[in-house]
Amino acid sequence: MNTLNKWVIKLYEPMSNPDQSHMKQDCQNQRDCMQMLQLIVDGEASSEQKEHFLKHHLEECMPCYKNYHLEVAIRQLLKTKCSDQAPQELVDSIKAKVIQNLAH
Amino acid sequence: MELEEETPKQHYSDTEKQNIFNNEFMPHINSMYNFAYRLTLDQDDSKDLVQDTYLKSYRFIDSFQKGTNAKAWLFRILKNSFINDYRKKSKEPSKVDYQEVESYYNSEEVDRQITPDLRVEALKDMIGDEISNALNSLDVDFRTVIILCDLEGFKYDEMAKILDIPIGTVRSRLHRARNLLKEKLSEYAKQMGYKTI
Numbered sequence: 001m002n003t004l005n006k007w008v009i010k011l012y013e014p015m016s017n018p019d020q021s022h023m024k025q026d027c028q029n030q031r032d033c034m035q036m037l038q039l040i041v042d043g044e045a046s047s048e049q050k051e052h053f054l055k056h057h058l059e060e061c062m063p064c065y066k067n068y069h070l071e072v073a074i075r076q077l078l079k080t081k082c083s084d085q086a087p088q089e090l091v092d093s094i095k096a097k098v099i100q101n102l103a104h
Numbered sequence: 105m106e107l108e109e110e111t112p113k114q115h116y117s118d119t120e121k122q123n124i125f126n127n128e129f130m131p132h133i134n135s136m137y138n139f140a141y142r143l144t145l146d147q148d149d150s151k152d153l154v155q156d157t158y159l160k161s162y163r164f165i166d167s168f169q170k171g172t173n174a175k176a177w178l179f180r181i182l183k184n185s186f187i188n189d190y191r192k193k194s195k196e197p198s199k200v201d202y203q204e205v206e207s208y209y210n211s212e213e214v215d216r217q218i219t220p221d222l223r224v225e226a227l228k229d230m231i232g233d234e235i236s237n238a239l240n241s242l243d244v245d246f247r248t249v250i251i252l253c254d255l256e257g258f259k260y261d262e263m264a265k266i267l268d269i270p271i272g273t274v275r276s277r278l279h280r281a282r283n284l285l286k287e288k289l290s291e292y293a294k295q296m297g298y299k300t301i
Contacts, residue, residue, distance in 0.1 A: 038279060042253060044260055066223075073224045074235075074285070075254050081235045082255060086137035090151050094133075094158045098125060101162060 023062040033057070033064050041071050114166045121165050128174040129161055135175065135256055136182060142251050143186050145240055153190060157182040176258065180266045183248070191244075222286055226293035238288035246281035253278055 027033055036053050039045040045053070058065045116124065136157065140150035160181055161168070168177055227235075239247060252258045252266065264271045 035279070038275070038282075042260070042278075043257075069224050070222060070227075070286075071282075073227045074282075074289070077227055077230060077235045078239065078250070078254050081230075081233070082138070082142070082239055082251075083134070084138045084141050086133045086154065087151070090137065090154060091130075091133055094155055095130075097155070097159060098122075098162050101159070 020062065023060055023065065025062050027061050027063045030063060033061070034067065037064065037068055037071060041068075041075065114169060116166060116170075120170075121162070124165060124168065124170060124174075125162055128170070129158065129178060132175045132178055133158075136178060138255070139179060139182060139251055140186070142240065142247055143183075143244060144190055149190060153182065153186060156185055156189070160185065173262065175256075176262045176266055179252070179256075179258075183266055222290045222293055223298065226296065226298040227289070229296060229298075230289070230292065234292045235289070238285055238292065241288055242281060242284055246277065246284055249274065249278045250281050250285065 033053075036045065036049060040050055040053060053064075054068075058068055133154070137150060137154050140153040140157075141147065144150045144153060157178065161178055164181075168174065239250060242250070248267070249263065252263050258266065260271050260274050263274045267274070269277075
C-alpha cells in the first residue's frame with residue numbers, strides 16, 4: 001500500500017525547476033495549504049486533491065513549492081538516518097524463547 | 105485484555121502458530137526494534153521491550169486473525185507495553201498535560217510562527233546525527249506519531265487504532281510534531297551557519 005502511495009506521489013511530482021519569476025511570493029491560504037500538503041505527503045489525499053495541489057498550485061506558489069520540497073526532504077532524511085536495525089542476538093533470543101514455549 | 109477485543113478467538117495448531125509467528129510477526133523485527141528504541145531511548149530497554157512484545161504476541165496469538173495487519177497489531181502491543189511497563193521507570197520527564205499542550209499548539213499563534221526558513225540545502229548537509237537528535241528531543245508522544253507515519257508509513261486510521269486516539273487527534277498531533285521537528289532542525293541549520301531570513 002505504501003509503495004503505491006509513493007508511486008502516486010512520483011507520478012504527480014511537480015516540476016523541479018519552476019519559472020520562479022512567475023510565482024507568487026505569498027500564499028493567501030498557507031494554513032489550508034499546509035494541511036493539504038500534509039495529506040498528500042502522508043498518502044491520504046484524493047487524486048483530485050493531488051492533481052490540483054501538485055500540478056497547479058505548486059507551480060504558481062513559491063512558499064508552498066518550498067514547503068513541499070522541505071517536507072519531502074525531511075522524510076527522506078528521517079528514513080535514512082533514523083532507522084535502526086534489530087541486533088541479531090535479539091532476533092535469536094526471541095526465536096529461541098518462542099521455541100522453548102512451544103515445547104511446553 | 106485489550107488484545108482480545110475485536111476479533112473472535114482463533115484456534116491455531118502449533119504449526120500454524122509457528123508459521124504466523126515466523127512469517128507474519130518476525131519480518132517486522134527491525135521496525136519494532138526501531139520503534140522501541142525511539143520510545144525508550146535506551147538500547148537495553150528497547151531489547152527488553154521488543155522481546156516482551158514478541159512473547160506477548162505469541163501468547164495471545166489466538167487473538168490475531170491470520171492475514172490481517174500484523175504490523176499494526178504488534179505496534180499496538182508494543183506501545184501498550186511501553187506505557188504500562190516502561191514509561192513509569194524511564195528517565196522521561198513526567199507526562200505533559202495534553203490538554204494544555206494541544207490547545208497551545210492548536211492556536212493560530214503557533215501556525216503563524218512556523219519558520220519556513222529551513223531550507224532543503226541545509227538538510228542536505230545534515231549528514232551526522234542531527235535529525236536523529238532532533239527527533240529524540242521531541243516529547244515522546246510527538247516522536248511517536250512521526251515514527252509511525254514518516255518512518256513506518258502507517259495510515260491515519262491505523263495510527264488511531266495503535267494509539268487509541270481519534271483520527272483528528274492523529275492529524276493535529278502530527279502537524280505539531282512536524283513543526284517542532286522543523287524548529288529543532290532550524291536551530292541546527294543556524295548553528296551550521298545557514299542564515300535564516
